Structure formats: C-alpha cells, structure tokens
Amino acid sequence: MENILKQDYKLDQTKFLNQVHVFAPATVANMICGYDILGFAVNEPGDEVILRKTEELGITILNITGDDGKLPLDPFKNTVSHSAWKLFCDLGLDESFGLSVELHKKMPIGSGLGSSAASTVAGVFALNELLGKPLSKDQLLPYCMEGERLACGSAHADNVAPSLFGGITLIPSHEPLIVRSLPVPEELYVALIYPKVDVPTKEARRLIKNNVPLEKAVKQWGNIASLIAAIYEKDYDEIGRSMQDEVIEPHRSLLIPYFDEMKKIALENNALTFGISGSGPTVMALTKSEQIAETIVSEIEEFLNEKSIEYFSYVSKINQQGPYLKK
Amino acid sequence: MENILKQDYKLDQTKFLNQVHVFAPATVANMICGYDILGFAVNEPGDEVILRKTEELGITILNITGDDGKLPLDPFKNTVSHSAWKLFCDLGLDESFGLSVELHKKMPIGSGLGSSAASTVAGVFALNELLGKPLSKDQLLPYCMEGERLACGSAHADNVAPSLFGGITLIPSHEPLIVRSLPVPEELYVALIYPKVDVPTKEARRLIKNNVPLEKAVKQWGNIASLIAAIYEKDYDEIGRSMQDEVIEPHRSLLIPYFDEMKKIALENNALTFGISGSGPTVMALTKSEQIAETIVSEIEEFLNEKSIEYFSYVSKINQQGPYLKK
Numbered sequence: 001m002e003n004i005l006k007q008d009y010k011l012d013q014t015k016f017l018n019q020v021h022v023f024a025p026a027t028v029a030n031m032i033c034g035y036d037i038l039g040f041a042v043n044e045p046g047d048e049v050i051l052r053k054t055e056e057l058g059i060t061i062l063n064i065t066g067d068d069g070k071l072p073l074d075p076f077k078n079t080v081s082h083s084a085w086k087l088f089c090d091l092g093l094d095e096s097f098g099l100s101v102e103l104h105k106k107m108p109i110g111s112g113l114g115s116s117a118a119s120t121v122a123g124v125f126a127l128n129e130l131l132g133k134p135l136s137k138d139q140l141l142p143y144c145m146e147g148e149r150l151a152c153g154s155a156h157a158d159n160v161a162p163s164l165f166g167g168i169t170l171i172p173s174h175e176p177l178i179v180r181s182l183p184v185p186e187e188l189y190v191a192l193i194y195p196k197v198d199v200p201t202k203e204a205r206r207l208i209k210n211n212v213p214l215e216k217a218v219k220q221w222g223n224i225a226s227l228i229a230a231i232y233e234k235d236y237d238e239i240g241r242s243m244q245d246e247v248i249e250p251h252r253s254l255l256i257p258y259f260d261e262m263k264k265i266a267l268e269n270n271a272l273t274f275g276i277s278g279s280g281p282t283v284m285a286l287t288k289s290e291q292i293a294e295t296i297v298s299e300i301e302e303f304l305n306e307k308s309i310e311y312f313s314y315v316s317k318i319n320q321q322g323p324y325l326k327k
Numbered sequence: 328m329e330n331i332l333k334q335d336y337k338l339d340q341t342k343f344l345n346q347v348h349v350f351a352p353a354t355v356a357n358m359i360c361g362y363d364i365l366g367f368a369v370n371e372p373g374d375e376v377i378l379r380k381t382e383e384l385g386i387t388i389l390n391i392t393g394d395d396g397k398l399p400l401d402p403f404k405n406t407v408s409h410s411a412w413k414l415f416c417d418l419g420l421d422e423s424f425g426l427s428v429e430l431h432k433k434m435p436i437g438s439g440l441g442s443s444a445a446s447t448v449a450g451v452f453a454l455n456e457l458l459g460k461p462l463s464k465d466q467l468l469p470y471c472m473e474g475e476r477l478a479c480g481s482a483h484a485d486n487v488a489p490s491l492f493g494g495i496t497l498i499p500s501h502e503p504l505i506v507r508s509l510p511v512p513e514e515l516y517v518a519l520i521y522p523k524v525d526v527p528t529k530e531a532r533r534l535i536k537n538n539v540p541l542e543k544a545v546k547q548w549g550n551i552a553s554l555i556a557a558i559y560e561k562d563y564d565e566i567g568r569s570m571q572d573e574v575i576e577p578h579r580s581l582l583i584p585y586f587d588e589m590k591k592i593a594l595e596n597n598a599l600t601f602g603i604s605g606s607g608p609t610v611m612a613l614t615k616s617e618q619i620a621e622t623i624v625s626e627i628e629e630f631l632n633e634k635s636i637e638y639f640s641y642v643s644k645i646n647q648q649g650p651y652l653k654k
Contacts, residue, residue, distance in 0.1 A: 170552055229497060
C-alpha cells in the first residue's frame, strides 16, 4: 500500500511517550441541509483510546469495552488499529517497536454519531501524541479517512474531519480534499437523542434517490448558502430556518420510529431546528440555550418512555477542540 | 390587483420633486455555481430613467433610447412604467398627478446582464426619490419583482435584488422572500463580454434538465457553501475554485458560440473563474485586479474579431451602492 505521507515530518525519539489516553468527540454529519459536506463535533459523547508502546513488534488490541462485543479484536479489521498502524508504518517505525490498543466506546455503534470516526480519530491522534506530535492535523486526516474506508467502504471525511479539527467543518471537495473550518456561533447547544433501533449506514444510504428534482436542489443549495452566511453572522434564527432538508430526510426519516412526533415536540419547545444526525437513527435539535436543549431532551424522553423505546440522550455545546489527552 | 404595500410609509408632499434622473446597475445572476440564488451588481453597464411629475393624470413613456426599437412604448406593457405605476397606485397617488418616463438603455437586451431588471429598478427607485423617499429598499423590492413578472413570466428576484441593493445578494427562499446582502471582497474585478448572439431567457431556461444527479447536486452545494465561506474570508483562490457549475453550464454553454475557447483564454490569463452571466450569452470572468480583467477582455475581443463575432465588453468592480441619482 502506498505511503500516504507526502509532507515533511521530523521524528524526535526523545519525545516519544510510553502511553497516552485520548478522547475524541462524536460528530453530527450533514447538519440537516448539508448532505455529505457539513458536520460538527460535540463535547459528549466520544470515544477513548489508550495507546502504549510495546517491545514486541506489531499492533495488538488489548481490550474493547462498550461495544457489546460487536467490534473485531483482529487489529487489521478494527478501524482504530488499522489506521494507526498505517500511519506507524508510513513513519517507518514498524521495525522499531510495537503498539497495544485499548478502545473504550462511550457511544452506541451505528447510531449516526460518527462512532467509527471518533474511535479512529482517537487512535490516530493518540499515535501522534505518543510520538511527540510530529504531524499536523492536516497530515493526520488521510489516516483517519482510511479508517472510514474500512468501516463504511468509502474514505469519506464528513465525520472524521469535525472529530479531528473540532468545530464546524465544511468539505466542499473530496478530489482534491478540501476541509474548511467555519466559525462556531457561541450560543448554540445540541440535543441528541438516540432511539435504540438499528439503522445500518449502508441501508440508510441505499434509501436515497439518485436524482434530485432541480427545484428541490435549488431550494437545498439556497438553504445551505444561507446557513453558511448565518453561521458567519451569528444569525441564530436563520441558522434554524435554513437547516431543513427536503432531499434526504423524507426518505431516511422513514427508518426512524416516531420521527415526525419527535420533531413536533422539539419545534414546539423552541428548537431552532430538528433533524437526523448523519444517517440516523440519532436525531438532533439545535437550540440557543442549554435550558431549551434540556427541556427538549426530557420531553422526547418522556414520549419515548410511553412508547417503550429505549434511548440514549446527550446535551452538549459544539466541541471546538477536537480530540485531547485525558489526564 | 391587490395592494402590495402592507408596511407603514409616510408621504410628505413638500418633499416631492418635479424630476429625477436615476442610474441602476446591470447584474450577474447565478454567480456560476449559485443557480437562482446568487447575484451581484456591477458599476457598468446600467440603465437610466428620467421620471417627471405631470399635471395630466396617468403614466406615459416619452422616449426610449438604446433599445433598437425593441421595447414597448405602451406604458402597461413596459416593465419600467408597469412597476412604477403599480407602486404609484398603491401609494394612492394616481388621482393626484401623473408621471412621464424616459428610459435610456445603456446595455444590450436579452444579454444575461439583467437588462429588464436594471430598467425596472431604475424606474421604481426613481419614483421613490421623486416622492421624497417614503419607502425602504425592502419595500421597493416587490415592485421591482412585478417588473420581472411582466418581462420574464415569473417574479424572480435574482437580478432585481442585486441591482436594487448593490453588492452580492443571496436569495435562499422565495416563499417567504428572503434576501441577504453578503460582504463584497474588495479586490474583485469583473470582466464581461457579450457576444452579439440571441439567447432568449425562456429558451435558455428550457434547456435545463428537470433532474440533477445527486452526486452533482452534492458537488454543487459543496461549492456554493464554500463560495459563501470564501466571500466572508476574502479567500480569492477559493472563490475562484468554488465557482464552477456542472449542472447548468454544460447545457446553457451550448447556446454560446466559442464558450469553451473563451473560457480557456480567460483561465490562461489568470481569471479566478469564468462562466455564464445569468442565462447568457454574456460571459463573465472574475479577477483579482483590473489589469487582469482588462487583459482577458482584450484577448477575448481579439479572438472574437478573428471569428467575426460582434461584442460589447465591460470591466468593472462589484457595485456596492445599487441605483443612484444622476446629477
């Protein structure tokens, strides 16, 4: 496999650490109207990776928690070890020492929260920290995308980019890869509710039509354009108005039980907007205060309790930092 | 016909003038990637209207120049008098005095430069000036759109909004009508070349397919999003890269002779981008200096001379003012 790393880097073995413990954030891809081009990171949930130097060569997975036994322990089938190992080899270190990985999943898998992306970013970021930070985040990004290729079949960046860079990211082009960080309106809060139903990403993508009526495409790109302007202007009302999706949501929401009812509850409780996170089934409301986000979460929780649907829920600001070292 | 004017206004007859002479700018709709949602105004060309109070009731067109006899002198078929008269009636002035209109076209008709929009905006703006400015530009906009309904069959705003407000305007929604003014990157210059061939707007719109492949729609809205971000960031390279159109241009450019050759000349001479203005046949290059714009215009002029195609050409900054009173 070709060496991805074409830019300069400088390894200083005196800076190498024996162990690092990293958190990487979950992400909300698409931002409702920006299918395949927009995403943001949240403060919680997120995944954690503990990476250690070992004398034995090669990479091993010591332990995975929080995955209900769903993730492979084979290091070449697991996205964390796969992408970290690729970077390790490209840096020419695979004959010097080995690596061991602990992965602690703190969020549901296949939930539309960029679960595989958070794990991969945690692993790749952890390796860079372990090696004394020889690389920039721009250089780490392609390795994180390799993890997505293993997890989802294509090396897309709409979850790994916001998880790695933090904040709101725009990916206007994949060939060449362009990632722009947008300013984050300070007052935004995110309410996330994951109803425990299974919606595999591939299935959710399959539901999307291959053609978009021009009229809907124009409406969608008008809304996307206005969302970007409203983000720069900190225009919260227009952020809410513009985040509507007539192209993807009508199809994907069919896979999410009680989507319309949850949307109604969120909007009646002053959500700026409500929609699907990534390919779902997690749903997302943006609000202008923590209080409003908390109210929406508890109202929807009450509703889901009545319907006997299990869930996880989170209230968070937009994460502006990306991954970080745990003490 | 319903009174459009639902907002407050205050007429002060002591402020009424007897005559005003107004210039309104031509406009570049679509901005290549932003079909039906983006547009900007230029300093030249533009149309001029002279509006006078008359004792005789009603509205008359005294004179039209520069139209090669193409425009109707019947005041209810001409967009300028039609839209100004509608406003005049909605203000309840039609029994008080009359109006006479002179229209001086300073740009080609049916050229993709928002010719009818510039005339209409000049007329509506002139009436507001004649009456001592009782209305805001927001209040004038629907009257300008009425002119577009008469000229093109639909009350779209993508030329009248930038002509009226100046600068770069984004229209993310028609129902309800939302117009956002975007910041104007100071160093942008526009090179416009109108090859004298006939491309009626309706014909150009007819060529557009009713469905867009999702993949192309995603690419288009990625580029639109990045254009908006790049406008806020004054990132001229990304403004250029993002302004590409794979949805509309492949069809519309077929109506413009030597489109590909002109594009090649522009890009070889350091245009940031090149494409169709509105529905064409005028073509447009954006550049980062007046010198580059001048060079592109003269190179394309030389090429068109060789091909025996007549043309008009203009080099301008983006107009930030909209219409104004001529001395």
